[in-house]
Structure formats: C-alpha cells, structure tokens
Amino acid sequence: MAAEVSLNVRIETPENVRLAYQLAGPALRSAAYAIDCLFRVLLITALLIGACLIAAILPGFTIGGILLALFFIEWLYYIVQEGFWNGYSMGKWLVGIRVIHTSGAPLTFWGAVLRNLLRVADMLPIAMVFEDVAWLGILPFYGPGLLAMSMTQKFQRLGDLAAGTMVVQVHPIVLPKQPMILDQIAPITRYESNGFTPTQAQLSTIAEFLGRRSKLTYQRGHQLASELADTLAERMEFTGDREQVRKFPMAFLARVCATFQTARDEKAAVITPAKARLM
C-alpha cells in the first residue's frame, strides 16, 4: 500500500458519513506540551508558596499534602483533564488540538487513562535517569514517542497506539462567504469562450482560490493565479485579449467565476423551485 503523506484522516461514522479530521503533528503537540509544562510548574510554585503559609500550623499535613499534590500533578494532570474535558488539556485547548479515538468517537475515560499512563514510556530517557526526582518528569525528552509518531500514519505515540487514540486539530466553525460580488464583473461571452464550460469542481477551486487571495502576498497570488488563468485560457481557446489574461490573471479568474457560476445558479433558480421542495 502506498503510504500517502498527509495530515488528513477520514473516518466513517455510524451514520455512514465520512468525517474528515486534520491530524496534529509533533510541532503542534510539542507546543501544547510546553504550555502544559508551564502550567504544571506554575501549579507547583503556587502550591509551595501556599504550603509555606500553612506549614507554620500543621507541618506534617503540609508535607504529606505537597507530596500528594506532586503525585496528582505528575500522574493525574492529563488524565483528569483529557478524561473529563473531551480530550483537551490546558495546553491542547490553547493550541487548538484535542484527542479523539481513531474510530472518531470522543475520548473515553479509560482511553485518557491509558494514553497518559503510558506517557512515561514515551518520554523514557530523562524519566529513567532521574526516576527519584518526581517533578523532573515534567521535562523529559520524548525519544520513543517521537520514534513511534514518525513510524505511524496518524502520528501516534506509544500511548496513543495502545489506547487507540489520535490528536487532531480543532478549527472554528465559520460559514463560508461568497468570495466576491460578481454582479459588477463583465462576463465572458460565448464567442470568447468557444462554448467551453468548466466543471463544477474547477469552478469551486477557482472560487476558493479567489476567496483566499487576501491571505497571499500580491506576488505569490499573481504567480499562482497566472498559472491557473493561462491553463484555463488555453483549454477554452480563449479568443479575447490574451495579453490582458497574462497581466491580470485574477481578474480573468473572477470573470470565469462570474460567468459560469451565475449562469449555473440562474439556470437552477429558474428550473428547480418545485423540485427543490421535493428534496
């Protein structure tokens, strides 16, 4: 099987729908991990300061309490958060990633337990050398974890493999807007396009490209657009001003979009009201 190098995973849900997720790679996960480490260090610092205040009254309970709290921060920090917070930890939430099962189901409590207990094995070297200094477990080096991640298609570390989980990116849900106002743009005439009609997939690609043009620099956008525009003009044996296409490829793409997308939509609006209600 040819392995495709991609961040996309598709899962078939019980409703027979394919859901797509974007995996989180080692970079994002390390960032989340660093933030979590910071939180843990802050927690411990706050704890020690608080302990100094109580220690004057109850010395024994304070030492016991600190040791207990260290245990909780070392072993239960992730389990509690991921287990009861839908696969998020503080760091993961801030970075925008979370843990789910490879089946697409949300993380279960036992899944969270397993993947985080096995974290010890994933971050082996330092944890092994300094096993007596509990809080050093916060600063490990993830040798086996990184190795396992680089060998699996879903970037799973050992804990993930045993628990059947993966880490995916979380994006905000925004309804896409029409990329531009198409009314003002002069459509391409039949004569110019030689009767050529682009497919819906091609039109969607163009619309998406135009929708994202503000995210590219002018040069890069122009470069990409001119390739697309030239190919398209070649394909339809465009009889209009080719020089114009080369100079303003974006404008040409917008014209294509305006011509064919509105044509399709108008045709649809005329034909389908009755049918549409049936659907």
Place this chain on the structure above:
Amino acid sequence: MKRATFLAQRKPAWQNFEKSLRRVETVNQRRLSSEEVLAFSRQLREVAHDLELVRTRDWGLDLEEYLNRLLARGHDYFHAPRAGTWHTIGQFLFMEFPRIFRTWWGYQLLAALLFFGPLIISWILIQNEPPLAARFMSQEALDQYDMMYSSEDSASLDDSAFSFDSWNDYGNERASMAGFYVQHNVGIALQCFARGILLGIGTIYTLLFNGISIGATAGYVLSLGHADRFLGFVVSHGSFELTAIAIAGGAGLLVGDAALHPGQLSRWSALRLRGRDAGQLAVGAAFMLVVAALIEAFWSPAPIPSEYKFLVGGFLWFSVAMYLGWSGRERA
C-alpha cells in the same frame, strides 16, 4: 438542485443546528426536552446528508469543510461516552478489576514469580550471610537501618527519633508519611506498568530490582535481630503493597507481550485490545497502593504489641487473596 438554491435552502437549517449544538453542549442532558433531543438527532442526520451531497457534487471545499466541522461537533456530542457515577467506581473496584486480574492470571503469575522469587531468594541469602548486604545496598542505607533499630524505646520503625508529645503531632507526622507513600509507591507501580510497553523489558527490570532490594532489606534487618518489630511493621500493609506491585508488573507484561505474541490479531490491534485491560489493572493496582499507603502510615507504626499486628496482617493477606480470587464471580 443547484448550488445557490441548496445554499439558500439549507443555510437556515445549519444555523439552527449550530444553535441546538450550543444548547446541548451547555445544558445538562436531563434538562433537555424530548422534542429538543429528537430535533437534534434529526438535524444531525440532515447535516450528514448535506455533507455527502456537497462532496459528491464538488460544491466547494470551503463549504465541505464547514459542514464537516459542524457534523464533527455534533458527532462528538451524539457519541459522547456515558458519564461515570460513584456506582461505576464501585463496580470497577469490586467486580471488573478482580475479574480482569483472573482473566490474565498467567501474566499475573509470571509477574508474581519475577517479583516474589528474587525477593525471597535475596531475603534468605542475606539473612544467612549479612555481609552480602553491602553488595545490594549502599552504605548509607545500611547505616540508616542500623540507627533506626538501635533505639529500642519507640515501637515505630521509620521515625523512632521522634517523640510524640500529643496525638496531634502523631497524626501530623503520619499524614506526611501517607503523602510520601502514595507519591512514591504508586509512582513506582505505574512506572512499572508503563515501561512494559517496550516489550516488557522495563517491567521485568523494575520487578527484579524492587524484589531484590526489598528482600535484601528484610534479610539485613532480620539478621540484626529485629524480626518481631520489622515483621510487625511490614505484615499489614505488605498485603496490599507487594501484591499491587506484582499486579502492576503483570499489567506491564500484558501490554509488552502484545507486540511479541499478538495471536490472530495484528500487533497494533493486539496492543489496543490488551492495553484496555492492562490500563484497568494498573489503575486497580494504584487504588490498592493508596489503601496500602494509608495502612502503612496510620496502622503499621502504631505502638501496639506485634501479636495484634500479626493478627490484623494475617487477616489483610487473607482478604487480598479472597478479593482477587473471588470478588466479582457470578454465583454458581
């Protein structure tokens, strides 16, 4: 149907679904009316249908992505795992954990042999040949045991240097030890389990290492002639503590062996399948160690004649055996 009509028709439905999503995510499940639940499940299926439609007709990746994210969030809520209750915890501790322990008794037996075997051997060896202890333990550790047992006035083992003025001080001191035992022992057990995933090597190492050092300590202290005090201290919490370490080791061997002997399954699925049980075993062992820590901190060092401690300790060993052997069995 064309894209524009589709968009015009379905947009309100998606926005409605977003609203219901926000509602079901924030409101307690029991507060939702049956109409709301029905509406949510219907909307979820509608959005699923829309997503497939957009995909098959190539109506744009942006739209596809939007619907995909919407559906993924609904899917998350729809298939959320059932929330646990206190009952679930009891069910786990008294039924499932001992059952899983018995299911994988072979691994448990092996782990017990790897732990108790060296423990007993090094114990016997060093009790008969005390100078050997220096090969197993550091000189500081030996000096510490010499000092601990040189003062005869206190019955407690680990802190005979302290004198307790009142019960308050006693409780205080015990609490600090309880914290230490939980942090230290549970940590060892969980590490022992987790390292098992590297083909079981880490687990075997931890089991042997701890078995030998515990046995060596026992042998050395007994050779000094403090059998009564030492065994009286150790017998009660040892029941839960030593068994739990062996169980955590058994759990480690279970995941470690998944990669070596996956049987009819692929290695990854074998790992996943056994990992589930192994994780539960490790958590059960952690619970047992918390019980052991409480016994070790509050009961074991109590200034009570050793005969009573042997009695209670014997009862505790018996309960652990009954618990692991019979708890959660169906009535025949």
